[in-house]
Structures are given as C-alpha cells and as structure tokens.
Amino acid sequence: MSIQIYNSLHNRKEPFQPLDPERVTLYVCGPTVYNYVHIGNARPAVVFDTFARVLRLFYARVDYARNITDIDDKINKAAHEAGEDIGTYSRRFTAAYHEDMAALHNLPPTIEPLATDHLDVMQELIGNLIRRGFAYESAGHVLFRVEAMSDYGRLSKRRTEDMIAGARVEVADYKESPMDFVLWKPSTEAHEPGWDSPWGYGRPGWHIECTAMINRHLGPTIDIHGGGHDLMFPHHENEVAQGTCCHDEPEDYVRYWMHNGMINVEGEKMSKSLGNFITVRDLLTRYPGEQLRVALLSAQYRSVLNWSDDLLAQARQTLDRFYGALRDTQSLPAADLSPAELRDSPVVRALCDDLNTPQALAELHQLTHRMYQTGAADAERARARAELLQGARLLGLLNHSPEHWFKVLAGTASSGNQALTPEQIEQALEDRKAAKKARDFARADAIREELDAAGVEIQDTREGTRWQWK
Secondary structure (H helix, E strand, O other), X not given: OOOEEEEOOOOEEEEOOOOOOOOEEEEEOOOEOOOOOEHHHHHHHHHHHHHHHHHHHHOOOEEEEEOEEOOOHHHHHHHHHHOOOHHHHHHHHHHHHHHHHHHOOOOOOOEOOXXXXXXXXXXXXXXXXXXXXXXXXXXXXXXXXXHHOOOOOOOOOOOHHHHHHOOOOOOOOOOOOOOOEEEEEEOOOOOOOOEOOOOOOEEEOHHHHHHHHHHHHOXXXXXXXXEEHHHHHHHHHHHHHHHHHOOOOOOOOEEEEEEEOOEEEOOEEOOOOOOOOOEHHHHHOOXXXXXXXXXXXXXXXXXXXXXXXXXXXXXXXXXXHHHHHHHHOOOOOOOOOOHHHHHOOHHHHHHHEOOOHHHHHHHHHHHHHHHHOOOOOHHHHHHHHHHHHXXXXXXXXXXXXXXXXXXXXXXXXXXXXXXXXXHHHHHHHHHHHHHHHOOOHHHHHHHHHHHHHOOEEEEEEOOEEEEEEO
C-alpha cells in the first residue's frame, strides 16, 4: 500500500515516493517561543506527530525535525517588557511548549533544532545567496532579490507583479523592490540580540532560520515540509526561494508540501481582540490531553476546524466508547497484529489516504462494534480489540488503562467533579451495597442520587457495580 499525500506545490494528491527509502526526511515549522502556545499551534504538532507515526510503520528510518524559533522580534519585545534576558525567557516558554505537547501525547521529534544554534549556517547560506546574485547588502541589511528568481511564487500560486500591486509589505528605501525580504538585519537597540557577521552586528530574518536548520540536519532536498496554511506565504514561499537559490547547482528544496488548515473558535477566527484566544495550557486544566487530541484529529487536517464545546463533547464520547469497549472485553485472550497485518488494516488504509483521521476514527468505532458482537468467536473479537489498540496508538490514543480514564482523567472534563475523591466514591458504593443487603433501598437510592449530583455515573453489571465520571 502506498501513502498518498496532498502536495500543496501541485494542488493534488500524489503517491509518496521518498528520495531515499532508507531515510525519510520530514520538517515541520515549530513555535516561536514568546508565550504559551494556543490551540492553533497545537494542530500541526498533533497532525504531523500522527503522520510521522504512520511513516514509521512503512519506513525503518524517519528523521522528523520540528524547530524552535528562539530568535524573533516578538520574543525580544516580550522579554524586554518582562525584564528578562532573552535566552532565559525563550527557554522558559520552550519548556512550557514541551510540557503542553507531551500532555497532548505527542512523541518528541527526532531532531528539535534551535535557531540560536545555527547562526553559522545562516550566515553561510546568506553569503552564498549574495555570491550567486540572489541577495544584496543595503544599509546594514541583507535582502533576497525576488526578481532574480524567475519562478518565485510557484508554491503559493502568486505572480510577483500581482503581489507588488497589492502588497502590504514594508517599503523601505534600502530595498530594490517592495517584495524583497530580509535575510539579515542590524541590531541597534540595547535590548535586541545580535551576532557579529560580515554585514555588521545584527540578527537573522525569520525565513532563513528554517532553511538553515533543514540544510544542516536533513540536507539540501527533503521529502516533506509541513506547517499551517497561513505559513504558505510568505514564509514557505521564501524558504523555497532561499533553499533553491543558495546552492551552486539548484535542487528541489522540498518534494512534498503539506499544509494544515486553521482553527476557528465557535465559527470565528481565533484572535486576542475577539477574546476567543485559547491556550493549550488553559485547556489542559479543564480537559484531558487525549480528549483535546481527538478533537484536533476529528477533521481532515487540510480543512478548517471549528473549535467548540460540542466538538469537545464529541471527543469525550469517542474516548468513552473506545475505553468502554476495552474495559468490557478485558477477559478476551490476548491478540496481536503483525506489522504487515496492521499496514493492511482499515485504520491504516484511511491514514495512508492523505492522513484521513476522521475515517480512521470511524474505523476504530467499527472495531468496537465487532468487539461487542454477540455470537462472534472470542478469537475474532480479540483480533478486533488488538486492531483497536494498535490502530489507536498510531493516532496517539488509548494511552491509559480504562480504569484510569474513567475514574481519573474523565473527571477533569466536568466542572465540580473533583468534589469527591475516588476513595470517597468507592466508600459510598460500599455503603450503598450494605444498604441494599440490609434491604434499605431508600438509603441505597439516596446514595445513588448523591453520587449522580456529584457527577458520578453508577452502572450495575453482572460483574458488580462500577462507576465513572459523567
């Protein structure tokens, strides 16, 4: 089975054929660490973490790089306002990003380069661009000469003349053309970080950072570059320009471009001015990370995702269904799928179709129906259980025991549920059991009602009474 990718460069779905099957290369634009990340920043992290898992099912080596942008004017401004050293400030929010992404069950990338560790590569690439006539120095700046690249705009499908006519870009007297973009700029304020360079004391432009990190860790041509759709222009377009033109023998910079859609909140674009700006850190105080992950994977990655209370409720129902099926079939014999069997499963077939996570989740739901199927052989139901577990793991799901999900994590998502501890709930159930044994049914019913009011659902089964958060 081949993996199909919607390649933004050609606006079509294409079979994935790596440059080197022995080493697949994937790069994703990571965060600019000037604050806690919002839920929109989490979407590419979750999407491409899932995609990297799928790639590793088919290829022995997948080098997945996700960078940290720790040189940026937003960081400079925020650190200055906080009265902190820029390095200390960016390290603090890098650590916070790691914590948030781990809570969403993202695996660490193979490589996580920091921009500050790559100044030498950036300066080398800028020097190459100047030497080859694609960049020029002006008033302490170094700029990319857009008109020197004949096919600039091919990724975003924009014509240079149209971009100039409608440009909302900085038109400075040191630019030859309004579309020329900064590769290096001077640091003149005391709070601005800077490094010595052939063009004076200064700092890199944003776009050259990713190109430098890709060249050092993955090579001049990589298989896949991912990121949010909002980065296609100008950031990714400028990456293509730099990465193609900085070498004496120009090569394809990226072979497959993948762009995830944006997140709206209750139908509106997320923004601080609208008051609907939601950080991952805040969401994690109210919902388990796995619930947020299901919500992020519930729509096809290229589509706009509408973040809402309904979406989160549906994600909770999905996980309750999956964990409930695991809990109810714990007595089945153990089963396991070989890698070949897993690659041929309906869940993986969906994920190989341009990472169709909604279809993959639907296939997991079908597996739970098979697990509950009466009259089916235990071996068949056990295989469905194994498919559920192994397929879900590719999506980064079902990382906990059913007991932990229902009795601990699910309580995070319901306001007021923490009024009772699990120990207090267990004691209440023992009291209810004793009341029923003494035929004090009024007391037993009262205990049930008290637990229900506290957000605890009781289920009387043949195996005994069990409980979970509502």
